[in-house]
Amino acid sequence: MGKKPHIDLSRRERQIMDIIYSRGRASVADVMSELPDPPTYSAVRALLRVLEEKGHLKHKKDGARYIYLPTRQRHNAGRSALRRVLQTFYDGSTEKAVAALLHVSDSKLSLEELDRLSRLIEEARKEGR
Numbered sequence: 001m002g003k004k005p006h007i008d009l010s011r012r013e014r015q016i017m018d019i020i021y022s023r024g025r026a027s028v029a030d031v032m033s034e035l036p037d038p039p040t041y042s043a044v045r046a047l048l049r050v051l052e053e054k055g056h057l058k059h060k061k062d063g064a065r066y067i068y069l070p071t072r073q074r075h076n077a078g079r080s081a082l083r084r085v086l087q088t089f090y091d092g093s094t095e096k097a098v099a100a101l102l103h104v105s106d107s108k109l110s111l112e113e114l115d116r117l118s119r120l121i122e123e124a125r126k127e128g129r
Contacts, residue, residue: 021074027065
């Protein structure tokens with residue numbers, strides 16, 4: 001198996017991971033076509049190689065080109081990132097994080113969203129979380 005995934009990604013590495021997660025797989029040319037203000041082909045290839053070394057991507061050959069795929073599902077990667085955010089910025093407190101999200105939200109939550117959040121909280125109560 002590759003190296004353990006690193007916690008920190010540069011802005012450009014995050015952009016690349018977003019592209020690959022949204023597509024499911026991508027070549028260097030695919031990534032370049034979606035990157036804002038893309039660097040050179042060789043720079044994108046180098047970034048993909050770095051992401052592979054960090055354990056975020058793997059590749060397979062498709063003729064003469066490499067196709068890059070994420071090593072983890074987006075959902076799992078998102079949970080891992082969220083745990084790091086909770087620890088780093090909210091002392092591991094879900095309550096503090098949710099309060100911050102509700103406070104900085106650009107739009108008000110709809111009644112349906114509030115109902116769904118209430119149901120999730122009630123399920124967590126029943127499960128003893």
